[in-house]
Amino acid sequence: MPGLPKWAALVSLALIPLLFAGAGQLPAENVLDDPAFDHFYNLEYDQALTGFVANAAKAPQSADVQNHIAQTVLYRAMFRGGMLESQMLTSENSFLKMPKLQMSLADRQQFEDAVQRAVELAQSRLANNPNDPAALYALGVSYGLRGNYDFAVRKAYLDALHDIGCARKFHNCVTRIDPALVDARLIQGVYDYVVGNLSMGWKMLGFMGGFQGNRARGIAMLNRVAGQGTSNRIDATIILAAIYRREHRFTDAICVLKPLVELVPRNYLLRLELAEMYADVPDHDAALDVLDRVEQLRRAQAPGYGTLSTELLRRVRERIVVNSASL
Numbered sequence: 001m002p003g004l005p006k007w008a009a010l011v012s013l014a015l016i017p018l019l020f021a022g023a024g025q026l027p028a029e030n031v032l033d034d035p036a037f038d039h040f041y042n043l044e045y046d047q048a049l050t051g052f053v054a055n056a057a058k059a060p061q062s063a064d065v066q067n068h069i070a071q072t073v074l075y076r077a078m079f080r081g082g083m084l085e086s087q088m089l090t091s092e093n094s095f096l097k098m099p100k101l102q103m104s105l106a107d108r109q110q111f112e113d114a115v116q117r118a119v120e121l122a123q124s125r126l127a128n129n130p131n132d133p134a135a136l137y138a139l140g141v142s143y144g145l146r147g148n149y150d151f152a153v154r155k156a157y158l159d160a161l162h163d164i165g166c167a168r169k170f171h172n173c174v175t176r177i178d179p180a181l182v183d184a185r186l187i188q189g190v191y192d193y194v195v196g197n198l199s200m201g202w203k204m205l206g207f208m209g210g211f212q213g214n215r216a217r218g219i220a221m222l223n224r225v226a227g228q229g230t231s232n233r234i235d236a237t238i239i240l241a242a243i244y245r246r247e248h249r250f251t252d253a254i255c256v257l258k259p260l261v262e263l264v265p266r267n268y269l270l271r272l273e274l275a276e277m278y279a280d281v282p283d284h285d286a287a288l289d290v291l292d293r294v295e296q297l298r299r300a301q302a303p304g305y306g307t308l309s310t311e312l313l314r315r316v317r318e319r320i321v322v323n324s325a326s327l
Contacts, residue, residue: 031231032263036068041234042266042304043084045076063125063138066118070145073111077103078152084269085312101152111149118142133174137184140170144187164191183232185221190239193218219243226256234260241273250280266304268294272316279320287320 031037036051052068059065078084081101103111119142125135147163150156168191174184195213222243225236237260244253254277261270271294278287295313298305 031234038264040068040072040075041264043079043269043307044266044304045072045079048072049076061121063118063121063135063142066114066121067138067141067145070111070114070118070142073107073114074103074145074149074152077101077107083152085272100155103153108153115142115146115149131173131177133177133181133184136170136174136177137181140167140174140184140187143167143170182225183229186225186229186232186236186239189218189221189225189236191218192221193243234263238270241277245277245280248280250277253277254281266302268297268305268308272312275316275320279323282323284320284324288317291317291320 032041034051034055036048036055039045039048039051049069049072052065052072056062056065056069075084078101083101118138122135122139122142125132126139129135143163144167147160147167150160150163154160164187167187171184171187174181175188192213193215196215196218197213219240222236222240225232226240227233229236237256241253241257241260244250244256254274257270257274257277261267261274264270271290275287275290275294278284278290291313294305294308298308298310298313
């Protein structure tokens with residue numbers, strides 16, 4: 001894209017999958033058992049934030065909950081700005097074409113305060129036990145969230161890539177200490193996949209720290225988190241769907257995403273993504289069936305569909321029709 005440094009596209013590729021990466025805690029059997037997370041994954045960010053703030057009051061020494069607050073504030077802004085829509089997740093350049101994400105001063109302050117508090121709490125635990133896996137995990141999540149903030153809000157691309165690299169290193173430490181903590185492999189898998197797609201010139205740059213990456217290994221790691229993880233199972237599934245669509249593995253993308261649509265039924269963005277994946281196959285009848293169902297839910301004012309705009313539905317339908325006409 002003219003006027004942008006070449007490495008901006010690299011950071012976009014690195015961070016787009018991570019925009020859905022959750023700030024889960026270790027351990028957790030089912031994050032959806034927490035009403036705050038149920039709201040979060042169903043795009044109900046105001047309610048999720050209220051829940052996480054209440055959780056923080058009950059557990060003031062929890063770095064995880066501070067990360068949850070920061071993540072929700074950031075994702076609410078991205079959701080309002082249209083940055084979580086299907087085309088944003090699967091197009092390599094969509095984020096680069098967008099202006100800086102606008103956040104109010106109050107939201108910026110809340111995000112920054114929560115991340116800083118999470119880092120301080122995690123570092124305090126590490127001062128007592130440098131091999132505390134929960135503290136290392138929380139610290140990695142904080143850096144990952146800050147990387148997303150650097151990219152979307154500050155447009156500080158190299159800062160973003162550096163923070164994501166730090167997140168990977170902290171989570172590498174977690175899995176070295178306890179290989180059974182599968183959830184910590186989420187960021188590792190994404191980073192492995194992204195770096196494995198880079199040219200040799202990029203891999204040799206100093207900020208990669210000599211890490212070569214491997215796209216097949218990255219996908220395998222994400223599949224493991226999606227199948228065996230607890231806190232990050234939903235996140236790994238969404239990331240896999242985005243990666244499969246990027247790689248034109250449309251049937252695989254549908255297979256991993258379709259069960260998730262039923263798990264978080266109020267998340268209409270995932271239903272719209274499924275419709276576009278069917279169009280990619282191409283199975284336009286199935287695509288339009290999914291889209292018609294979304295429209296029915298909106299007209300019936302089903303829970304979660306009150307914020308779905310007719311303009312977004314129109315854009316998705318238009319893309320599906322254009323896709324069909326081009327075949």
